[in-house]
Amino acid sequence: MSERVGSAYQPLFEVRLLHHYWLDEGGVLFDELPKNAVGKATLNLPEDTPTREQRLKNYDRRTSLTVHPTAATLNLLAALGGIYKDTALGFVVVVPKGRIIPSDVIFEFAITVADANFFNYTALTLPTQKIFDFYHPHEKRTYRYKTNVFVFSNRTGAARGTGSKKTLFLSSKYPMRSANDTVESLVIVGGALMQLTSDAPNPNAQQINPKAANLPAFIHQDDIPAIAPPVGLPGVPSRGIELGGDRPDDIFALVRLAPIRDDDKDFSLVGDDGMAKVAFPIFQLRFRNRSTYWLYFDKAEGKPNGKIDLKKAGPVLPLTFYGNASPTPNKKRKPSASLVKAMLDNSDPSKAKVTGLVSEIFE
Numbered sequence: 001m002s003e004r005v006g007s008a009y010q011p012l013f014e015v016r017l018l019h020h021y022w023l024d025e026g027g028v029l030f031d032e033l034p035k036n037a038v039g040k041a042t043l044n045l046p047e048d049t050p051t052r053e054q055r056l057k058n059y060d061r062r063t064s065l066t067v068h069p070t071a072a073t074l075n076l077l078a079a080l081g082g083i084y085k086d087t088a089l090g091f092v093v094v095v096p097k098g099r100i101i102p103s104d105v106i107f108e109f110a111i112t113v114a115d116a117n118f119f120n121y122t123a124l125t126l127p128t129q130k131i132f133d134f135y136h137p138h139e140k141r142t143y144r145y146k147t148n149v150f151v152f153s154n155r156t157g158a159a160r161g162t163g164s165k166k167t168l169f170l171s172s173k174y175p176m177r178s179a180n181d182t183v184e185s186l187v188i189v190g191g192a193l194m195q196l197t198s199d200a201p202n203p204n205a206q207q208i209n210p211k212a213a214n215l216p217a218f219i220h221q222d223d224i225p226a227i228a229p230p231v232g233l234p235g236v237p238s239r240g241i242e243l244g245g246d247r248p249d250d251i252f253a254l255v256r257l258a259p260i261r262d263d264d265k266d267f268s269l270v271g272d273d274g275m276a277k278v279a280f281p282i283f284q285l286r287f288r289n290r291s292t293y294w295l296y297f298d299k300a301e302g303k304p305n306g307k308i309d310l311k312k313a314g315p316v317l318p319l320t321f322y323g324n325a326s327p328t329p330n331k332k333r334k335p336s337a338s339l340v341k342a343m344l345d346n347s348d349p350s351k352a353k354v355t356g357l358v359s360e361i362f363e
Contacts, residue, residue, distance in 0.1 A: 010097050012094060016089040018059070020318075026326075027318060035053060037053075064113070066114045067109050067112075069108070070247065095276055101259045112252055123195075126182075127147070129149060130237075131249060136232060150253035152171060158173045169216060174187065174193060174217070177189055181203065189205075195208055227242070257269060269281060291357075293314070294332070294334075298362070
């Protein structure tokens with residue numbers, strides 16, 4: 001689904017921002033849908049079964065996410081004679097044929113949120129993104145940081161598959177479980193991909209797949225980098241980014257692409273000659289849709305008094321625009337993605353613990 005460009009230009013790279021809230025079919029992952037009508041017929045699936053081709057045709061990330069090249073990248077593209085193109089799936093950069101790309105440049109793109117409900121149906125967005133200013137008395141300047149901003153790079157991205165079936169993701173490899181993990185963290189346990197359904201300590205978790213390599217590389221908590229402040233600047237938050245002159249205050253995530261990746265040339269933007277590759281890289285960012293406990297209440301009776309036992313609420317279920325993840329045969333009405341609540345345990349006065357994310361449905 002690459003964009004067409006004039007014969008004097010060729011693509012340098014493409015980035016696709018794919019959100020599973022808009023792509024999955026209830027509890028069926030987008031990647032598990034048949035590829036197209038031929039694939040559906042081969043598998044003898046019902047006529048109303050959606051295909052990946054159909055979903056991508058109707059998908060437009062611009063309703064929820066906005067992308068802008070930073071000012072430095074716009075200047076770089078102008079110097080190279082390159083062009084940035086917004087697309088329904090993400091964005092493409094093209095350059096004149098035969099143009100040599102300097103190996104020491106970086107292309108940066110700021111992602112901002114255009115849909116207020118994005119933070120309700122997107123996993124790992126519960127921690128707020130806050131801006132902090134710190135004055136450095138010795139340097140006589142102010143440093144500005146924003147917490148919980150994701151940073152994606154082709155130098156650290158993970159791959160799935162090999163050869164012609166190799167897929168390039170800008171999210172890094174999944175981390176192992178740690179003591180600092182919070183609700184919705186994605187972690188590897190014995191090769192399986194698990195998602196925490198509550199905060200530590202002693203968090204609850206639900207297995208997504210017994211083999212993490214079978215799944216795309218979803219964005220995760222370790223894609224938020226550690227902040228390395230200058231010496232003599234105490235109190236700086238642990239994770240996020242520094243806000244420079246061309247990084248907007250409302251930035252949600254940052255994409256940084258380098259011409260060369262030494263340990264996996266498929267991630268490189270250029271070949272050994274320094275020019276754009278004929279088989280240019282197509283990178284993916286996969287945003288995981290939020291999963292919640294679905295709690296059903298009688299409209300007339302309202303919510304019961306006292307503490308709700310989430311262990312009796314069943315597994316967490318994904319929020320999706322299409323389909324309904326409620327288990328059959330007694331499929332129930334799915335919740336609104338705009339009404340998600342965090343249940344808290346305040347027994348520790350130093351920090352409230354999220355015991356689960358819930359969706360309340362009144363029938």
